[in-house]
Amino acid sequence: MTAILLGVLAMVPPPGARPIPKEPEPEAYVPALPQDVPGLTENGGEIRWGSTFRGALLESGIAGEVADSIQRHLHDAEFDFTDCRPGQCFTAQTDSAGKLAAFRYGVDKLNSYWILPDSAGILKGFKYTIPTTRELVSIEGKVETSVYHSLLAYGEKPELVVAYEEVLGYDMDFIFDPRKGDTFSMLVERIMLGDEIIGYGKLLCAAYEGEITGEVVGYWFDDTDTKSKGWFAPNGENLQKAFKRAPLPILKVTSGYGMRRHPISGKVKMHTGIDYGAPTGTPVWAVGAGTVSYAGWRGGYGKTVEIRHSGSVKTRYAHLSAIAVKRGQAVRQHQTIGKVGSTGYATGPHLHFEFLVNGKFTMPRRVKNPPLKRIPKDAMPRFEQAMHRIDSTWSAVKGAAYSPLAANE
Ligand SMILES: [Zn+2]
DSSP, rough: HHHHHHHHHHHHHHOOOOOOOOOOOOOOOOOOOOOOOOOOEEEEEEEOOTTOHHHHHHHHHHHHHHHHHHHHHHTTOOOOOGGOOOTEEEEEEEEEEOOOEEEEEEEESSSEEEEETTTSSEEEEEEEEEEEEEEEEEEEEEEESSSHHHHHHOOHHHHHHHHHHHHHTOOOOOOOOTTTTTTEEEEEEEETTEEEEEEEEEEEEEEEEOOOEEEEEEEEEEETTTEEEEETTTTTTOBSSSSSSSOOGGGOEEEEEEEEEEEETEEEOOOSSSSEEEEETTTOOOOEEEEEEEEEEEEGGGGEEEESSSSSSEEEEEESSSEEEOHHHOEETTTTEEEOOOOOSSSSSEEEEEEETTTTOOOOGGGOOOOOOOOOOOGGGHHHHHHHHHHHHHHTTTTOOOOOHHHHO
């Protein structure tokens, strides 16, 4: 009775009443395959290593002419068939007459291709990208065991560790240099899908202050006039240097040690190298540009690569499971030269890495590491402006946004 009465009252609003609220805005368009339509047949599958797009469709039981139709519609949607990657999944629906009714192809977490009927019932192929949001965040923290562990503990993704290491990894070794109590900070753009972090934009500034490393800071700068592009110290020096410190992806490293008991002879000795524990098969890259001066088996070192750099500096990478370069070959900085293994005198998979200056083992920190091209003088005022902008943006987002260090205090 009450309900009916309210219903009547609602139809005749009393004078002076607040405006009737509008219908909520429709949710952003999200395509979907038709559900529970009688007579529809569904076939699905995924792209496997070595299979073609069409091959995968046919393998899942899709008829040849339906595959033709799918390919035609995806072609209209500018789908690049050469971009198909293993693991990408698809679903096709056909009607009772065996004709294509709908199709979905997932490219990645955000992108998919669809073939769906339009309002007139005509099949149309199109691409759909899930809308994401971007937010600038300031992240600061103290090292407990490693930057990696601290960032992950704050809820960040491994990609951020990789990006941060790309900026500062010429001045510091993320495995050996961090000490408990060192501080790190950065200003970075997070790419969000709802509440979920799905990636990162540019790191605008990255800083580290540590017992071993001192203070290292890099500001992003992209100057079209002078073609200066990258991260630079406040004095205009390039953070990118002749040698990168870690010869392999730091996220794969399970342990590191410098001086230790020789695993085979048992004698304590000064270990003439740096060992990075990492799974067999982890890629190993050249820390700097140079020429391969040795590639092959070398006694206790097992499969070994040696690279000659400028300034009588040589680097050696030992116990490899595979070698990807040949003697005499020129290599770029960061080029993969082999894979971690346990060949030669090695108790388990690890990379034995050495810097040799004039043939003598030298601690990496003592090796001269000249920076690449600095910011030219005439671009310095622009760089200073850019730094200033980044700093003021940073202070604006600090406090307002996420800062685990502040939250802990
Ligand atoms: Zn070693």
